[in-house]
Amino acid sequence: MTRPPPRPTIPTGDEFHVPGARVYAGPLGPAIHKRAEAMARVVYNAVHENRAFDEGDDRRGHGRDHATWVFSEEPGLEEGLFHGGLELMIDARLEPGAAIGLHRHVVTEEVYYVLEGQLSMTTVLADGREFRATLRPGDAHGVRLGEAHYGRAGAEGCRFLAVGFRSRGAGGR
Numbered sequence: 001m002t003r004p005p006p007r008p009t010i011p012t013g014d015e016f017h018v019p020g021a022r023v024y025a026g027p028l029g030p031a032i033h034k035r036a037e038a039m040a041r042v043v044y045n046a047v048h049e050n051r052a053f054d055e056g057d058d059r060r061g062h063g064r065d066h067a068t069w070v071f072s073e074e075p076g077l078e079e080g081l082f083h084g085g086l087e088l089m090i091d092a093r094l095e096p097g098a099a100i101g102l103h104r105h106v107v108t109e110e111v112y113y114v115l116e117g118q119l120s121m122t123t124v125l126a127d128g129r130e131f132r133a134t135l136r137p138g139d140a141h142g143v144r145l146g147e148a149h150y151g152r153a154g155a156e157g158c159r160f161l162a163v164g165f166r167s168r169g170a171g172g173r
Contacts, residue, residue, distance in 0.1 A: 010041045010042065011042055011043070012043055013042055013044040016040065019076070021076070022040065023039065023069035023077055024038055024040065025038045025039075025040070032081055036068070039068050039070060041068050041069075042067045044064065044065040045063075046060070046063070046101065047094075047098070048061050048101040048103040048150075049061040049062075050101040050103060053101075058099040058152045059099075059102040059150050061101025061102075061150070062099050062101075063099060063153070064095045064098055065093065066093040067091070068090065068091040068092075069088070070091055071088065072088045072089075085165045085166055085167065086163070086164075086165060087164035087165055088162070088164045089161065089163050089164075090162045091161055092159065092160055093157065093159045094119070095157050096155055096157045097154075097155070098157070099151065100150055100151045100152075102148055102149070103148060103149070104124075104146070104147070105143050105144070105146070105147055105148070105149075106145070106146070107145070108145075109143060109144050110142070110165070111142045111161075112142075112161070114135045114136060114137050114138065114141075114160045115137060115159045115161065116158065117154050117156050117157050117158035117159060118134060118135065118136055118153070118154030118155075118156070118158055119134070119152070119153055119154065120134045120135070120154070121133055121134075121149060121151035122150055123141075123148070124149065125147055126147060135160075
């Protein structure tokens, strides 16, 4: 009996975000078509960790996010495929109860589109006002320049698409 090939090790965020990292390992032709098996998969621990808050506080961030990088024009991970302001597209899967730490968007805007599960998001406007919403499949969340946000996955976790945009000529987050 032959053994199946070993499963590839999925890197952590620290292991992935190094010089020379690639979000796609397959060939690309003149038209953009990507295969799922060649997209980078990364496990992030305490997504957008914000150490200004105590452990257990959702604003700090905790738990794991199993991310698949679909597209990236993020500085350091540029693919050079798009020139219209797309920063990134990630298929994110938060484990049950995992939280995205509070972080402000200085040069990017971002949209989350919920595919599975539940995600409770808090948006902090530039003037400090906070707005909370619990999102379910088909719901969307957006954060604009100057705003901050954080969120927590429901009891069954949450899968969502994260799409980031930046002004042409702007740098990273």
